[in-house]
Amino acid sequence: MFKAARLAKIKEVLLDRDQVDVSTLSALLNVSDVTIRSDLEELEKENFIVRTHGGAVLNEDYVKQKTFQDNLAGSRLEYNKYKEYVGQIAADMIEDYEWVFIGQGTTCYYIARALVNRPNINVVTNNLYVAGIMAQNLNSRVIVTGGDLSHNMMYLTGDLFMQAMGNIFFSKAFIGVGGVDFKSGFTVHDSSELYICNKVKGISKELIVAADYTKFNETSFMRIGPLNIVDAVITNENIPDEYKSYFFENGVKIFTSYKIKASSVRGDEQSC
Amino acid sequence: MLKVCDVCKSYGNADVLKNINIEFTSGEIHAILGGNGVGKSTLINIIAGIIRMNSGSIYLDGEKVEITSPYEAKKYGIAVCPQDILIFDELSIANNLFIGNETTYNHVILDREEMLKEAGTILKRLGINAEPQRNAAKLSLAEKYLIQFARILLSKPKIIMLDELTDSLTGSEKKIVYEILNEMKDKGVAIIYITHQINEALTIADKISVIKDGKIAETVNNREANLDTIAGYLLGEDVNIAFPKLPVTKREVLLEVDNISNLFLNSISFSLKRGEMIGIAGMVGSGRSSLLRAIIGLDKISEGEIRFFSERSTGKKSHRRRLFQNIGYIPENREDQGLFPKMSISKNIVIRNIRKVTRFHFISLNKEKMESRDMVDRLGIKISDINDRVFCLSGGNKQKIMVARCVFSNCSIYVFDEPTKGIDTAGKVEIYNIFNELLRKGAGIIVVSSDFAELEGMCDRILFIKKGRIVAECNSKDIGHQQIISVLGES
Numbered sequence: 001m002f003k004a005a006r007l008a009k010i011k012e013v014l015l016d017r018d019q020v021d022v023s024t025l026s027a028l029l030n031v032s033d034v035t036i037r038s039d040l041e042e043l044e045k046e047n048f049i050v051r052t053h054g055g056a057v058l059n060e061d062y063v064k065q066k067t068f069q070d071n072l073a074g075s076r077l078e079y080n081k082y083k084e085y086v087g088q089i090a091a092d093m094i095e096d097y098e099w100v101f102i103g104q105g106t107t108c109y110y111i112a113r114a115l116v117n118r119p120n121i122n123v124v125t126n127n128l129y130v131a132g133i134m135a136q137n138l139n140s141r142v143i144v145t146g147g148d149l150s151h152n153m154m155y156l157t158g159d160l161f162m163q164a165m166g167n168i169f170f171s172k173a174f175i176g177v178g179g180v181d182f183k184s185g186f187t188v189h190d191s192s193e194l195y196i197c198n199k200v201k202g203i204s205k206e207l208i209v210a211a212d213y214t215k216f217n218e219t220s221f222m223r224i225g226p227l228n229i230v231d232a233v234i235t236n237e238n239i240p241d242e243y244k245s246y247f248f249e250n251g252v253k254i255f256t257s258y259k260i261k262a263s264s265v266r267g268d269e270q271s272c
Numbered sequence: 273m274l275k276v277c278d279v280c281k282s283y284g285n286a287d288v289l290k291n292i293n294i295e296f297t298s299g300e301i302h303a304i305l306g307g308n309g310v311g312k313s314t315l316i317n318i319i320a321g322i323i324r325m326n327s328g329s330i331y332l333d334g335e336k337v338e339i340t341s342p343y344e345a346k347k348y349g350i351a352v353c354p355q356d357i358l359i360f361d362e363l364s365i366a367n368n369l370f371i372g373n374e375t376t377y378n379h380v381i382l383d384r385e386e387m388l389k390e391a392g393t394i395l396k397r398l399g400i401n402a403e404p405q406r407n408a409a410k411l412s413l414a415e416k417y418l419i420q421f422a423r424i425l426l427s428k429p430k431i432i433m434l435d436e437l438t439d440s441l442t443g444s445e446k447k448i449v450y451e452i453l454n455e456m457k458d459k460g461v462a463i464i465y466i467t468h469q470i471n472e473a474l475t476i477a478d479k480i481s482v483i484k485d486g487k488i489a490e491t492v493n494n495r496e497a498n499l500d501t502i503a504g505y506l507l508g509e510d511v512n513i514a515f516p517k518l519p520v521t522k523r524e525v526l527l528e529v530d531n532i533s534n535l536f537l538n539s540i541s542f543s544l545k546r547g548e549m550i551g552i553a554g555m556v557g558s559g560r561s562s563l564l565r566a567i568i569g570l571d572k573i574s575e576g577e578i579r580f581f582s583e584r585s586t587g588k589k590s591h592r593r594r595l596f597q598n599i600g601y602i603p604e605n606r607e608d609q610g611l612f613p614k615m616s617i618s619k620n621i622v623i624r625n626i627r628k629v630t631r632f633h634f635i636s637l638n639k640e641k642m643e644s645r646d647m648v649d650r651l652g653i654k655i656s657d658i659n660d661r662v663f664c665l666s667g668g669n670k671q672k673i674m675v676a677r678c679v680f681s682n683c684s685i686y687v688f689d690e691p692t693k694g695i696d697t698a699g700k701v702e703i704y705n706i707f708n709e710l711l712r713k714g715a716g717i718i719v720v721s722s723d724f725a726e727l728e729g730m731c732d733r734i735l736f737i738k739k740g741r742i743v744a745e746c747n748s749k750d751i752g753h754q755q756i757i758s759v760l761g762e763s
Contacts, residue, residue: 241698252511
């Protein structure tokens with residue numbers, strides 16, 4: 001077992017039962033006591049635990065604090081590589097100094113993640129995950145709208161949100177949706193999401209839907225509009241072919257992800 | 273006089289002609305216009321019995337005829353002057369003229385003197401200054417075309433079909449051809465004139481038909497037509513197609529073409545950056561394919577230089593070799609020039625960089641499979657098994673295999689000739705997004721295409737090539753369809 005995996009496992013055990021001794025861990029992970037001790041030393045440096053004689057105790061204050069931060073920065077969201085691909089393409093569509101809106105949903109969180117190292121980015125968002133991650137980009141301008149918090153999804157909505165949208169315009173707006181289907185069009189989970197989408201649609205030059213492949217042929221609760229209502233769709237390449245040709249022929253730019261390694265197009269590495 | 277009804281022709285999945293209905297009248301010059309690859313040549317090759325149609329019928333003077341071979345076509349009085357040169361270099365000019373139509377005594381013995389005499393008259397009429405008994409090899413390209421043209425006149429046909437005859441002719445030579453055509457017309461011959469130059473069609477034709485997407489888009493009388501209306505038919509109504517162009521940041525220069533010239537090219541210079549896509553627009557024979565061939569090293573260049581820059585150019589290997597290793601060429605004719613149709617998918621992918629799957633001088637089949645599976649996954653190629661042969665895949669997937677092969681051998685410059693020809697819509701979308709992906713990861717792309725919308729939609733810059741020269745260059749953002757046609761159309 002590698003060190004990183006071991007550390008993760010130890011953390012898991014500690015979170016579960018607050019304290020643990022070295023011998024239990026070494027038996028569990030099938031490594032020597034010495035290895036476990038060095039691992040625990042590392043975790044202590046991180047402030048995750050306090051070491052005791054023959055074992056370790058969870059540093060509760062620290063862990064609680066960390067949980068708050070993680071919630072805000074979105075690192076507790078489950079990693080999804082398909083959403084990450086979509087986010088990276090979306091980030092490439094954003095040009096320097098243009099004002100963009102990044103809406104609710106985890107796919108939108110990945111757009112922000114791909115923007116962390118880009119300078120000169122201007123973002124308006126109602127998604128607290130996006131705000132949390134954009135906080136790491138010191139060369140960006142970020143405006144967070146006000147509004148009522150949707151607790152499980154961490155986005156803002158309601159009257160205050162509408163007020164914030166009063167006098168502004170975007171060159172591009174990215175929104176996440178719950179379903180994409182020929183029959184039902186684009187659909188979202190609830191009325192407040194629909195509310196946000198409709199408002200943003202009116203004040204942006206390009207409305208762009210970011211949806212990974214799992215959203216296709218699915219129908220959610222409320223309808224934003226037919227499939228040709230948006231200007232562009234970003235998704236993965238494994239969506240059904242009919243969608244690709246439909247979007248292409250109906251004036252919707254369809255972007256799909258591929259996974260070519262950057263190193264393989266660098267050139268001049270052949271050994272023959 | 274000649275009526276073509278519901279003619280269809282398809283190659284594999286790609287429909288070239290879809291229910292063509294057209295009628296040709298004697299004593300009329302009927303021009304057929306259309307972009308490259310819309311099926312103009314296919315149509316006349318069907319009438320001439322060179323290609324068999326899938327369905328449909330042909331009526332001659334009201335009677336249904338089956339034309340199954342060029343010989344039969346000739347019996348019906350149909351003569352075709354093809355796009356390629358069919359001249360026997362080692363035979364005399366006179367023999368070339370009379371081949372298949374020899375003057376004889378009693379149908380047995382050749383009347384050489386008579387043929388020489390008549391050939392002399394014909395040469396004079398065509399304005400060619402040469403002795404009829406001379407070898408044809410010494411004729412110029414234009415003169416060869418004229419000889420070919422005169423050859424079909426000797427068979428006294430009722431229907432003449434000319435396929436882009438005047439492309440390589442100069443003004444005075446064209447004038448002679450036009451004069452002769454008008455004479456033939458007055459004698460009651462039906463003339464089918466294929467061209468892609470609108471102006472030419474307007475000059476000589478009585479009727480003009482436009483072929484688009486394998487169908488006759490419109491047939492008009494010359495009197496009612498002008499440049500704009502015809503150009504309109506050629507482009508078709510505005511379909512609301514959205515090309516997924518990603519604005520990728522351009523980085524350092526990758527390739528620099530500096531003043532290269534050879535037989536077909538005339539001091540061409542441009543540079544390609546990482547993340548940039550350059551389109552090359554031009555008609556067939558403008559030198560666009562020659563340019564590609566020069567870039568990838570198939571044709572020699574007599575002057576100028578092609579320079580390649582890379583992040584880690586160590587200078588160890590020879591310059592040219594390094595250059596060509598880094599250029600991935602995806603030809604127009606994938607089946608013949610690119611893929612090995614009867615080999616497995618995995619072999620087709622690794623073949624360009626076989627070293628990568630070789631261990632101790634042996635090809636490791638395991639490694640081959642692993643690496644090619646990885647490429648198939650990365651490029652989303654839809655296959656059932658990695659050991660399947662390539663020929664049973666669709667056009668789009670074949671194209672992706674070509675790209676996979678180049679990605680596998682770490683190419684950084686991709687040269688595409690007609691990348692979406694014969695590929696269905698969904699496949700096109702996939703190819704365009706693969707362009708985006710290659711650009712995002714730092715490759716540079718050069719594309720030659722006859723589909724102007726595609727060039728306009730996907731490229732950052734477009735170079736216009738005519739007679740081996742770059743005649744114009746523009747940002748694809750500031751150009752419309754109409755402009756592309758007009759830049760290429762003016763001669």
